[in-house]
Amino acid sequence: MLTPVIPLYLQPATHPQARACSACELRSRALFGVLDADGLQRIHADIATPSLAEGERLYGGGEAGAAVYTVRSGIVRFERVTAGGHRRIVRLAGRGDLIGQEALLQWPYADEAIACTPLQLCRIPRHLIDALGDAEPQMLRELMQRWQRALEASESWVAELTAGAARRRLLKLLQALDSLGGDDEGLIWLPRREDIGAMLDMTIETASRIVSALRREGVLELLPPRAARVDREALQAALQRQDAG
Amino acid sequence: MLTPVIPLYLQPATHPQARACSACELRSRALFGVLDADGLQRIHADIATPSLAEGERLYGGGEAGAAVYTVRSGIVRFERVTAGGHRRIVRLAGRGDLIGQEALLQWPYADEAIACTPLQLCRIPRHLIDALGDAEPQMLRELMQRWQRALEASESWVAELTAGAARRRLLKLLQALDSLGGDDEGLIWLPRREDIGAMLDMTIETASRIVSALRREGVLELLPPRAARVDREALQAALQRQDAG
DNA sequence: CGAGCCGTTGAGGGGATTCAAGCTCAGTGG
DNA sequence: CCACTGAGCTTGAATCCCCTCAACGGCTCG
Incomplete structure (x- = not known):
């Protein structure tokens, strides 16, 4: 999958974040990989790229979230507390994985998400996905693939770990x-x-x-x-x- | 959530399966709950309602599938064989759950799906979902909810079982x-x-x-x-x- | 009636937990 | 500088839960 080079004449008018997304080494694997330069230009403003230190919490279980995240580097763990009161880690996510997807449905986050290592993320607000869903049906397909990958990871966890x-x-x-x-x-x-x-x-x-x-x-x-x-x-x-x- | 009653004058012209879908007690919880009578009329022809006996296999892991299923009654188990060669049941699905969703992405089925009890299903071909996705964006939202529910079920399985x-x-x-x-x-x-x-x-x-x-x-x-x-x-x-x- | 599957129960052994002690290492303050 | 402290890790010994191996009973079906 080739990621097209952006013509130089376009760049001065381009938002810094849009340039960053274009250059992102993850783009072909990432949620917005299907978007072209124009598409990126339209969405750039709302995307942030936060970093977390090891041990920091991204969000807590039950919280109402307004964004999903793509992991650019590092490892995230998903924890919950069992009915018996014990802490249990139920899944891990790494580079290229999408996390907190339930926020797109306006559901509270299911688990607590914590950085296992230094972590770099892309923060994508829900309203952006909502708006883009109509214009870019391919992106919804990407989204469903992420969901299936998470399910696959969780089932593999059950089977193997x-x-x-x-x-x-x-x-x-x-x-x-x-x-x-x-x-x-x-x-x-x-x-x-x-x-x-x-x-x-x-x-x-x-x-x-x-x-x-x-x-x-x-x-x-x-x-x-x-x-x-x-x-x-x-x-x-x-x-x-x-x-x- | 109210399910509207279909006027009698409409019914003679209505396909039997469309009537069945309208009357389905699961409709408000089911994937096509967002569709109105016209919508159902358009899709009726391709939906089948197969039944399986206890122990029968719906599909096998790795198979290329062309349909997803809604569970109308009964319980389905998802099995896989671990790298160590042992059979492992990784999840259960029941009334109202959607199964085999990976077929929508043209991915092979991840697990083997087997009827635990006598089972009644709705079989929904992939092309139907593809076609409907454009016309009924609400249905894609329903779809993503099913995905998240499956993920939630799998993570709960890890945590509690x-x-x-x-x-x-x-x-x-x-x-x-x-x-x-x-x-x-x-x-x-x-x-x-x-x-x-x-x-x-x-x-x-x-x-x-x-x-x-x-x-x-x-x-x-x-x-x-x-x-x-x-x-x-x-x-x-x-x-x-x-x-x- | 014998074969085979499924479930039950017992006895013995092994692997994980529990309880306990001691280790390393970083941070703190005398 | 160095004792002190606490968190994280390691190791040992005793206990217990679950597995393994085994025998047996109920049931269906040929």
Whole structure:
């Protein structure tokens, strides 16, 4: 998918944010990828690009929201508190994912959204999507694709991260973190043990024991705090053995 | 939300399926609830209302689908096979829910969909939604609501049915089954022990032990095969004690 | 009646939790 | 400078919940 270069003569008249969107390396993967330069020009003014530090909250569950967000870089986690009063992380989102989509329906946010790493976002107000929906039906299709991707992520979470032995779940989490935010060299964000527990339903002690074991086995090289390097081959091998034995 | 009565003089000229849709008790909750009589008249011809017996498969994971379905009555389960080769049930759908929505994006079905009970559906071809999308923007909004509901169901599944002790998960499942397909008297569909295992990640033996215990405690009255009556008060009380102790 | 499926129950073992102690490290203030 | 503190992590020992393996009963169906 080619992203057309904007002619120079157009640029002086172009809003800075529109230029930023045009140049955005995510554009082909992003919600507004279907828009041309004119389309971007029309919407530029309302789009902000906020940043959050690790641990900061983007929004809370139950809040009435007026915007959706695209993740430009970083990882977001979605938390909720169970009926039993325990904190549970139900999903992660990374680069290119759309979050807070329920705001488009004027529904309150379903979960609490928190930055796991330094986070860069695009903030897109609801009224913008509403207005654009009529003019650009292709964008609605993009939107529905985002919804389906989120559903797919959540169902995969159920299938892969909530079943089986603790060690298998943790290996699967490492795999997911690698494909979500890992770089070429296998450098990943490694959650705090308590957050691993909230994701995989285990105690911090169990999480710690398994992480330590994987470190001793060479699957994981810890780079405290909050980072690690995974040996992808060793990870695959460990998963194979896990599923076999 | 009122569903307008169709004048009698209109009916002889009306396609039988359009009459059925108009009279459908689900209409206000269904995808085409926003359409008026004329709108229904236009789309009637392509809508079928298939029925499936318990255990029959609606579609398989990976298949290319050309239709979405609305559940008129019964319960559907979504299964997939994990990377480790185990069968996992990741979500349930009931009356009023939309299933197979990924077909609208021309994506293959994500999961296998299987009837848990006798099932009545509305089959809505993709081309119909495509055509209607332009004419009836309100319907796209309905569609996005369905997507969000499915996402919400999946995230709730993660939060409530995959964490905590086996007994708590099973109690929560009974609660979910009651609100999904239960009648006034607490009559519910009770899955086979193997399916309980695939939902809650436990063995059939553990499922059986807990079901038996709940029967002895009076929470559950078994009505074999595949049915039970829940004592809602006792269920609530059992959950309270579970979360307390 | 025997075969097969489904469900139930028991006994033993293993993996995760619980309870507890000690470690590292950053921030604070004497 | 260094003890002090608290948060996060690690490790050990004992307990318990759930899994594994096994046997058996009810039911349907050929």
